[in-house]
Amino acid sequence: MDANKSFKCNEPGCGKAFWYKAALKRHLNTHKENDPDAPIVSWGCNNCTKMFTTVESLRRHFKTAHGSVNVYPCQYEGCNQMFQRKDNLTRHTASHEDNKHCCDTCGKSFARKDALTRHKVIHTRKAQAAESTSKQNQTRLNSVLAKHRSVGSSV
Template structure:
Protein backbone atom coordinates (compact mmCIF):
# COMPACT_ATOMS: atom_id res chain seq x y z
CA UNK A 1 0.00 0.00 0.00
CA UNK A 2 2.88 2.40 0.70
CA UNK A 3 3.84 2.14 -2.95
CA UNK A 4 0.59 3.87 -3.87
CA UNK A 5 0.97 6.74 -1.44
CA UNK A 6 3.40 9.60 -1.07
CA UNK A 7 4.16 8.65 2.57
CA UNK A 8 7.84 8.94 3.39
CA UNK A 9 8.30 7.09 6.66
CA UNK A 10 12.10 6.79 6.72
CA UNK A 11 13.98 9.97 7.70
CA UNK A 12 17.69 10.68 7.72
CA UNK A 13 18.78 11.99 11.12
CA UNK A 14 21.69 13.85 9.55
CA UNK A 15 19.77 16.07 7.12
CA UNK A 16 16.06 15.29 7.76
CA UNK A 17 15.36 14.10 4.20
CA UNK A 18 12.60 11.49 4.03
CA UNK A 19 12.26 8.36 1.90
CA UNK A 20 9.57 5.82 1.08
CA UNK A 21 11.72 2.78 1.88
CA UNK A 22 14.53 1.90 4.27
CA UNK A 23 16.56 0.82 1.24
CA UNK A 24 16.42 4.34 -0.23
CA UNK A 25 17.36 5.80 3.15
CA UNK A 26 20.35 3.43 3.42
CA UNK A 27 21.56 4.44 -0.04
CA UNK A 28 21.12 8.11 0.79
CA UNK A 29 23.18 7.79 3.97
CA UNK A 30 25.93 5.88 2.23
CA UNK A 31 26.29 8.21 -0.74
CA UNK A 32 25.11 11.62 0.45
CA UNK A 33 26.96 11.71 3.74
CA UNK A 34 30.18 10.19 2.45
CA UNK A 35 30.09 7.15 4.68
CA UNK A 36 32.38 4.42 3.40
CA UNK A 37 32.92 1.07 5.06
CA UNK A 38 35.24 -1.82 4.29
CA UNK A 39 32.63 -4.49 4.98
CA UNK A 40 28.93 -4.56 4.25
CA UNK A 41 28.21 -5.67 7.83
CA UNK A 42 29.92 -2.52 9.17
CA UNK A 43 27.80 -0.35 6.89
CA UNK A 44 24.62 -2.12 8.04
CA UNK A 45 25.54 -1.55 11.69
CA UNK A 46 26.25 2.11 10.99
CA UNK A 47 22.95 2.58 9.18
CA UNK A 48 21.12 1.33 12.27
CA UNK A 49 22.50 4.32 14.17
CA UNK A 50 20.63 6.57 11.74
CA UNK A 51 17.40 4.61 11.53
CA UNK A 52 17.15 3.84 15.24
CA UNK A 53 16.32 0.18 14.54
CA UNK A 54 17.23 -2.26 17.32
CA UNK A 55 16.62 -5.74 15.91
CA UNK A 56 18.37 -7.64 18.73
CA UNK A 57 16.46 -7.97 22.02
CA UNK A 58 17.52 -9.22 25.43
CA UNK A 59 15.35 -12.17 26.54
CA UNK A 60 15.91 -11.20 30.19
CA UNK A 61 14.84 -7.54 30.17
CA UNK A 62 13.58 -6.86 26.59
CA UNK A 63 16.10 -4.05 26.03
CA UNK A 64 16.87 -3.58 22.31
CA UNK A 65 20.27 -3.35 20.60
CA UNK A 66 21.40 -2.42 17.11
CA UNK A 67 24.10 -5.13 16.93
CA UNK A 68 24.44 -8.71 18.10
CA UNK A 69 27.78 -7.74 19.68
CA UNK A 70 26.04 -5.11 21.83
CA UNK A 71 23.44 -7.66 22.92
CA UNK A 72 26.11 -10.24 23.80
CA UNK A 73 28.03 -7.61 25.75
CA UNK A 74 24.84 -6.56 27.57
CA UNK A 75 24.22 -10.15 28.69
CA UNK A 76 27.17 -9.88 31.10
CA UNK A 77 25.08 -7.45 33.15
CA UNK A 78 22.66 -10.32 33.83
CA UNK A 79 25.26 -13.01 34.52
CA UNK A 80 27.33 -10.87 36.89
CA UNK A 81 30.49 -11.83 35.03
CA UNK A 82 33.21 -9.19 35.23
CA UNK A 83 35.64 -9.42 32.32
CA UNK A 84 37.60 -6.18 32.69
CA UNK A 85 40.40 -6.11 35.28
CA UNK A 86 42.41 -3.22 36.63
CA UNK A 87 46.11 -3.82 35.94
CA UNK A 88 47.05 -1.97 39.14
CA UNK A 89 44.79 -3.44 41.84
CA UNK A 90 43.17 -6.38 39.98
CA UNK A 91 39.62 -5.17 40.76
CA UNK A 92 37.15 -6.42 38.11
CA UNK A 93 34.40 -4.55 36.24
CA UNK A 94 31.43 -5.29 33.97
CA UNK A 95 32.38 -2.77 31.28
CA UNK A 96 35.39 -1.00 29.80
CA UNK A 97 33.84 2.35 30.72
CA UNK A 98 33.57 1.32 34.39
CA UNK A 99 37.20 0.23 34.32
CA UNK A 100 38.23 3.52 32.70
CA UNK A 101 36.41 5.49 35.40
CA UNK A 102 38.06 3.35 38.08
CA UNK A 103 41.54 3.97 36.64
CA UNK A 104 41.31 7.62 37.68
CA UNK A 105 41.63 6.35 41.27
CA UNK A 106 45.22 5.41 40.46
CA UNK A 107 46.07 8.69 38.71
CA UNK A 108 45.74 12.39 39.41
CA UNK A 109 43.62 12.82 36.29
CA UNK A 110 40.47 14.90 36.83
CA UNK A 111 38.86 15.28 33.39
CA UNK A 112 35.50 16.76 34.52
CA UNK A 113 35.71 20.51 35.27
CA UNK A 114 33.11 22.90 36.63
CA UNK A 115 32.58 25.83 34.27
CA UNK A 116 31.55 28.04 37.21
CA UNK A 117 34.59 27.70 39.49
CA UNK A 118 37.08 25.51 37.55
CA UNK A 119 37.11 22.83 40.27
CA UNK A 120 37.90 19.41 38.72
CA UNK A 121 36.52 15.95 39.41
CA UNK A 122 37.43 12.38 38.54
CA UNK A 123 33.95 11.36 37.37
CA UNK A 124 30.83 12.96 35.88
CA UNK A 125 28.52 12.08 38.83
CA UNK A 126 30.85 13.94 41.22
CA UNK A 127 30.72 17.01 38.96
CA UNK A 128 26.91 16.79 38.84
CA UNK A 129 26.73 16.64 42.65
CA UNK A 130 29.04 19.65 42.85
CA UNK A 131 26.93 21.68 40.40
CA UNK A 132 24.12 21.79 42.98
CA UNK A 133 26.31 24.07 45.11
CA UNK A 134 26.05 26.76 42.43
CA UNK A 135 22.25 26.72 42.33
CA UNK A 136 20.25 29.14 44.44
CA UNK A 137 17.37 26.68 44.89
CA UNK A 138 18.83 23.88 46.95
CA UNK A 139 16.69 20.74 46.99
CA UNK A 140 17.59 19.70 50.57
CA UNK A 141 18.12 21.47 53.88
CA UNK A 142 20.57 20.48 56.63
Template sequence: MRIHTGKKPFTCQQCGKSFSRKGTLNRHMGIHTREKPFSCQQCGKSFTHKTDLERHMRIHTGEKPYTCCQCGKSFCQLGTLKVHMRIHNGENPFICHQCGRRFNHKGSINRHMRTHTGERPYICPHCGKSFSQQGNLKVHMEIHTRAMDHPV
Protein backbone atom coordinates (compact mmCIF):
# COMPACT_ATOMS: atom_id res chain seq x y z
CA MET A 1 0.00 0.00 0.00
CA ARG A 2 2.91 2.38 0.63
CA ILE A 3 3.66 2.25 -3.09
CA HIS A 4 0.18 3.63 -3.81
CA THR A 5 0.06 6.13 -0.95
CA GLY A 6 3.64 7.32 -1.37
CA LYS A 7 4.24 7.07 2.38
CA LYS A 8 7.87 6.78 3.39
CA PRO A 9 7.91 6.31 7.17
CA PHE A 10 11.56 5.20 7.47
CA THR A 11 13.84 8.24 7.55
CA CYS A 12 17.62 8.36 7.64
CA GLN A 13 18.71 10.30 10.73
CA GLN A 14 21.91 11.45 9.00
CA CYS A 15 20.69 12.89 5.71
CA GLY A 16 16.90 13.02 6.04
CA LYS A 17 16.16 10.82 3.03
CA SER A 18 12.99 8.74 3.52
CA PHE A 19 12.12 5.21 2.42
CA SER A 20 8.97 3.11 2.19
CA ARG A 21 10.71 -0.02 3.53
CA LYS A 22 12.97 -0.51 6.54
CA GLY A 23 15.27 -2.83 4.56
CA THR A 24 15.88 -0.08 2.01
CA LEU A 25 16.79 2.33 4.81
CA ASN A 26 19.19 -0.24 6.29
CA ARG A 27 20.84 -0.74 2.90
CA HIS A 28 21.04 3.05 2.46
CA MET A 29 22.91 3.41 5.77
CA GLY A 30 25.94 1.74 4.17
CA ILE A 31 26.51 5.01 2.31
CA HIS A 32 27.11 6.86 5.56
CA THR A 33 29.18 4.17 7.27
CA ARG A 34 31.27 3.69 4.10
CA GLU A 35 30.87 -0.02 4.79
CA LYS A 36 31.49 -2.09 1.66
CA PRO A 37 30.87 -5.71 2.60
CA PHE A 38 30.53 -7.06 -0.95
CA SER A 39 33.90 -7.74 -2.60
CA CYS A 40 34.77 -8.96 -6.08
CA GLN A 41 36.75 -12.18 -5.84
CA GLN A 42 38.48 -11.44 -9.16
CA CYS A 43 39.77 -7.88 -8.73
CA GLY A 44 39.14 -7.03 -5.06
CA LYS A 45 36.90 -4.02 -5.67
CA SER A 46 34.31 -3.59 -2.88
CA PHE A 47 30.72 -2.41 -2.94
CA THR A 48 28.09 -1.15 -0.52
CA HIS A 49 25.28 -3.16 -2.11
CA LYS A 50 25.09 -6.72 -3.42
CA THR A 51 23.37 -5.53 -6.58
CA ASP A 52 26.33 -3.24 -7.31
CA LEU A 53 28.70 -6.21 -7.06
CA GLU A 54 26.43 -8.25 -9.34
CA ARG A 55 26.41 -5.43 -11.90
CA HIS A 56 30.21 -5.11 -11.60
CA MET A 57 30.69 -8.84 -12.24
CA ARG A 58 29.43 -8.33 -15.79
CA ILE A 59 32.78 -6.64 -16.51
CA HIS A 60 34.51 -9.95 -15.82
CA THR A 61 31.90 -12.26 -17.37
CA GLY A 62 31.30 -10.13 -20.45
CA GLU A 63 27.53 -10.48 -19.94
CA LYS A 64 25.56 -7.75 -21.73
CA PRO A 65 21.88 -8.37 -20.98
CA TYR A 66 20.55 -5.03 -22.28
CA THR A 67 20.20 -4.89 -26.07
CA CYS A 68 19.19 -1.96 -28.25
CA CYS A 69 16.10 -2.96 -30.23
CA GLN A 70 17.06 -0.58 -33.05
CA CYS A 71 20.67 -1.49 -33.80
CA GLY A 72 21.33 -4.66 -31.77
CA LYS A 73 24.22 -3.24 -29.73
CA SER A 74 24.36 -4.74 -26.22
CA PHE A 75 25.30 -3.23 -22.86
CA CYS A 76 26.05 -4.53 -19.38
CA GLN A 77 24.07 -1.77 -17.65
CA LEU A 78 20.54 -0.52 -18.27
CA GLY A 79 21.63 3.09 -17.77
CA THR A 80 24.20 2.76 -20.55
CA LEU A 81 21.51 1.46 -22.91
CA LYS A 82 19.27 4.41 -21.98
CA VAL A 83 22.06 6.86 -22.79
CA HIS A 84 22.74 4.99 -26.05
CA MET A 85 19.08 5.32 -27.06
CA ARG A 86 19.58 9.10 -27.29
CA ILE A 87 21.49 8.44 -30.51
CA HIS A 88 18.40 6.91 -32.09
CA ASN A 89 15.73 9.23 -30.68
CA GLY A 90 17.73 12.45 -31.15
CA GLU A 91 17.41 13.44 -27.50
CA ASN A 92 19.98 16.05 -26.45
CA PRO A 93 19.14 16.93 -22.83
CA PHE A 94 22.36 18.81 -21.99
CA ILE A 95 22.27 22.46 -23.09
CA CYS A 96 25.18 24.89 -23.08
CA HIS A 97 23.84 28.04 -21.46
CA GLN A 98 26.49 30.15 -23.15
CA CYS A 99 25.92 29.27 -26.82
CA GLY A 100 22.80 27.10 -26.87
CA ARG A 101 24.40 23.96 -28.32
CA ARG A 102 22.80 20.71 -27.16
CA PHE A 103 24.51 17.42 -26.29
CA ASN A 104 23.36 13.87 -25.62
CA HIS A 105 26.09 13.04 -23.05
CA LYS A 106 27.15 14.88 -19.91
CA GLY A 107 30.79 14.24 -20.82
CA SER A 108 30.25 15.91 -24.21
CA ILE A 109 28.96 19.14 -22.71
CA ASN A 110 31.76 19.12 -20.12
CA ARG A 111 34.31 18.80 -22.94
CA HIS A 112 32.51 21.53 -24.92
CA MET A 113 32.54 23.94 -21.97
CA ARG A 114 36.32 24.07 -22.21
CA THR A 115 35.90 26.02 -25.46
CA HIS A 116 34.28 28.78 -23.38
CA THR A 117 36.51 28.57 -20.29
CA GLY A 118 39.81 28.05 -22.12
CA GLU A 119 40.66 25.23 -19.70
CA ARG A 120 43.39 22.92 -21.05
CA PRO A 121 43.85 20.19 -18.42
CA TYR A 122 45.79 17.68 -20.56
CA ILE A 123 49.50 18.54 -20.47
CA CYS A 124 52.28 16.90 -22.47
CA PRO A 125 54.92 15.55 -20.07
CA HIS A 126 57.64 16.04 -22.70
CA CYS A 127 57.18 19.64 -23.81
CA GLY A 128 54.48 21.11 -21.54
CA LYS A 129 52.02 21.92 -24.33
CA SER A 130 48.43 21.74 -23.06
CA PHE A 131 45.20 20.55 -24.66
CA SER A 132 41.50 20.82 -23.93
CA GLN A 133 40.81 17.21 -24.97
CA GLN A 134 42.63 14.02 -24.03
CA GLY A 135 42.44 12.72 -27.60
CA ASN A 136 44.33 15.75 -28.88
CA LEU A 137 47.11 15.11 -26.36
CA LYS A 138 47.32 11.48 -27.53
CA VAL A 139 47.69 12.59 -31.15
CA HIS A 140 50.32 15.14 -30.08
CA MET A 141 52.27 12.47 -28.17
CA GLU A 142 52.90 10.69 -31.48
CA ILE A 143 55.25 13.55 -32.38
CA HIS A 144 57.45 12.66 -29.42
CA THR A 145 57.11 8.90 -30.04
CA ARG A 146 58.20 9.31 -33.67
CA ALA A 147 61.10 11.50 -32.57
CA MET A 148 62.28 8.74 -30.20
CA ASP A 149 61.91 6.06 -32.87
CA HIS A 150 63.79 8.13 -35.46
CA PRO A 151 66.52 10.12 -33.70
CA VAL A 152 68.17 12.88 -35.75
Protein backbone atom coordinates (compact mmCIF):
# COMPACT_ATOMS: atom_id res chain seq x y z
CA MET A 1 0.00 0.00 0.00
CA ASP A 2 1.33 3.47 -0.92
CA ALA A 3 1.71 5.57 2.24
CA ASN A 4 1.14 8.79 0.27
CA LYS A 5 -2.39 7.74 -0.70
CA SER A 6 -4.47 9.33 2.03
CA PHE A 7 -7.91 7.87 1.23
CA LYS A 8 -7.93 4.34 2.65
CA CYS A 9 -10.64 1.70 2.52
CA ASN A 10 -11.72 0.60 6.01
CA GLU A 11 -13.42 -2.58 4.78
CA PRO A 12 -11.94 -5.56 6.72
CA GLY A 13 -9.37 -7.39 4.62
CA CYS A 14 -9.28 -4.82 1.83
CA GLY A 15 -6.56 -2.30 2.61
CA LYS A 16 -6.75 -0.45 -0.72
CA ALA A 17 -5.82 3.24 -0.77
CA PHE A 18 -6.54 6.01 -3.26
CA TRP A 19 -5.23 9.41 -4.21
CA TYR A 20 -8.72 10.94 -4.44
CA LYS A 21 -11.80 10.77 -2.23
CA ALA A 22 -14.03 10.20 -5.30
CA ALA A 23 -11.98 7.13 -6.21
CA LEU A 24 -12.45 5.73 -2.71
CA LYS A 25 -16.21 6.36 -2.91
CA ARG A 26 -16.38 4.47 -6.22
CA HIS A 27 -14.37 1.66 -4.71
CA LEU A 28 -16.67 1.40 -1.67
CA ASN A 29 -19.53 0.54 -4.03
CA THR A 30 -17.72 -2.69 -4.94
CA HIS A 31 -18.09 -3.80 -1.34
CA LYS A 32 -21.83 -3.01 -1.41
CA GLU A 33 -22.22 -5.48 -4.27
CA ASN A 34 -21.15 -8.25 -1.88
CA ASP A 35 -23.34 -7.00 1.00
CA PRO A 36 -26.60 -9.01 1.05
CA ASP A 37 -28.39 -6.19 2.92
CA ALA A 38 -27.40 -3.47 0.43
CA PRO A 39 -29.98 -2.68 -2.25
CA ILE A 40 -28.79 -3.87 -5.64
CA VAL A 41 -29.14 -1.32 -8.38
CA SER A 42 -27.50 -2.02 -11.68
CA TRP A 43 -27.29 0.16 -14.73
CA GLY A 44 -26.48 -1.48 -18.03
CA CYS A 45 -24.75 0.15 -20.94
CA ASN A 46 -26.90 0.11 -24.10
CA ASN A 47 -23.80 0.03 -26.32
CA CYS A 48 -22.01 -2.91 -24.69
CA THR A 49 -22.59 -5.50 -21.98
CA LYS A 50 -21.02 -3.68 -19.03
CA MET A 51 -23.03 -3.12 -15.84
CA PHE A 52 -22.57 -0.43 -13.19
CA THR A 53 -23.78 0.14 -9.64
CA THR A 54 -24.34 3.88 -10.04
CA VAL A 55 -25.58 6.19 -12.76
CA GLU A 56 -22.41 8.23 -12.32
CA SER A 57 -20.28 5.17 -13.05
CA LEU A 58 -22.28 4.57 -16.20
CA ARG A 59 -21.89 8.21 -17.27
CA ARG A 60 -18.14 7.97 -16.75
CA HIS A 61 -18.09 4.75 -18.79
CA PHE A 62 -20.05 6.37 -21.65
CA LYS A 63 -17.64 9.27 -21.71
CA THR A 64 -14.52 7.14 -21.82
CA ALA A 65 -15.69 4.11 -23.79
CA HIS A 66 -18.28 5.55 -26.17
CA GLY A 67 -17.45 9.29 -26.28
CA SER A 68 -20.80 10.40 -24.87
CA VAL A 69 -21.32 12.32 -21.65
CA ASN A 70 -25.10 12.64 -21.58
CA VAL A 71 -26.91 9.66 -20.15
CA TYR A 72 -30.59 9.87 -19.24
CA PRO A 73 -31.84 7.18 -16.84
CA CYS A 74 -35.46 6.11 -16.67
CA GLN A 75 -36.84 7.25 -13.31
CA TYR A 76 -39.56 4.57 -13.22
CA GLU A 77 -39.01 2.28 -10.23
CA GLY A 78 -37.53 -1.04 -11.25
CA CYS A 79 -36.56 0.11 -14.75
CA ASN A 80 -32.83 0.48 -15.30
CA GLN A 81 -32.93 1.62 -18.92
CA MET A 82 -30.58 4.42 -19.95
CA PHE A 83 -30.68 6.64 -23.01
CA GLN A 84 -28.13 8.89 -24.68
CA ARG A 85 -30.85 11.20 -25.97
CA LYS A 86 -33.54 12.83 -23.85
CA ASP A 87 -36.21 12.41 -26.56
CA ASN A 88 -35.64 8.64 -26.51
CA LEU A 89 -36.12 8.66 -22.74
CA THR A 90 -39.34 10.65 -23.14
CA ARG A 91 -40.67 8.17 -25.70
CA HIS A 92 -39.64 5.23 -23.47
CA THR A 93 -41.35 6.74 -20.41
CA ALA A 94 -44.68 6.44 -22.20
CA SER A 95 -44.27 2.66 -22.10
CA HIS A 96 -44.74 2.80 -18.33
CA GLU A 97 -48.05 4.67 -18.60
CA ASP A 98 -51.46 3.07 -19.01
CA ASN A 99 -52.00 1.72 -22.50
CA LYS A 100 -54.39 4.24 -24.02
CA HIS A 101 -54.23 3.37 -27.71
CA CYS A 102 -56.27 0.28 -28.55
CA CYS A 103 -56.36 -1.65 -31.84
CA ASP A 104 -59.95 -1.83 -33.10
CA THR A 105 -59.17 -5.07 -34.98
CA CYS A 106 -57.63 -7.28 -32.28
CA GLY A 107 -57.95 -5.26 -29.06
CA LYS A 108 -54.22 -5.09 -28.30
CA SER A 109 -53.33 -1.84 -26.51
CA PHE A 110 -50.28 0.40 -26.69
CA ALA A 111 -48.89 3.27 -24.64
CA ARG A 112 -47.92 5.28 -27.70
CA LYS A 113 -49.93 6.11 -30.79
CA ASP A 114 -47.00 5.48 -33.14
CA ALA A 115 -46.69 1.92 -31.78
CA LEU A 116 -50.38 1.32 -32.53
CA THR A 117 -49.92 2.71 -36.04
CA ARG A 118 -46.98 0.34 -36.66
CA HIS A 119 -49.03 -2.54 -35.24
CA LYS A 120 -51.99 -1.89 -37.55
CA VAL A 121 -49.74 -2.60 -40.54
CA ILE A 122 -49.86 -6.26 -39.51
CA HIS A 123 -53.63 -6.35 -40.05
CA THR A 124 -53.34 -4.46 -43.33
CA ARG A 125 -50.72 -6.92 -44.63
CA LYS A 126 -52.82 -9.90 -43.55
CA ALA A 127 -55.88 -8.46 -45.30
CA GLN A 128 -53.87 -7.76 -48.46
CA ALA A 129 -52.41 -11.27 -48.41
CA ALA A 130 -55.87 -12.79 -47.98
CA GLU A 131 -57.25 -10.65 -50.81
CA SER A 132 -54.34 -11.61 -53.06
CA THR A 133 -54.83 -15.30 -52.29
CA SER A 134 -58.55 -14.98 -52.97
CA LYS A 135 -57.87 -13.32 -56.36
CA GLN A 136 -55.34 -16.03 -57.26
CA ASN A 137 -57.83 -18.74 -56.31
CA GLN A 138 -60.58 -17.05 -58.35
CA THR A 139 -58.26 -16.79 -61.37
CA ARG A 140 -57.40 -20.50 -61.08
CA LEU A 141 -61.07 -21.40 -60.74
CA ASN A 142 -61.98 -19.32 -63.80
CA SER A 143 -59.19 -21.05 -65.75
CA VAL A 144 -60.41 -24.51 -64.72
CA LEU A 145 -64.02 -23.58 -65.55
CA ALA A 146 -63.00 -22.21 -68.95
CA LYS A 147 -61.14 -25.44 -69.78
CA HIS A 148 -64.08 -27.49 -68.56
CA ARG A 149 -66.52 -25.54 -70.75
CA SER A 150 -64.30 -25.80 -73.80
CA VAL A 151 -63.99 -29.56 -73.36
CA GLY A 152 -67.77 -29.92 -72.89
CA SER A 153 -68.63 -27.90 -76.01
CA SER A 154 -66.29 -29.75 -78.34
CA VAL A 155 -68.02 -33.09 -77.75
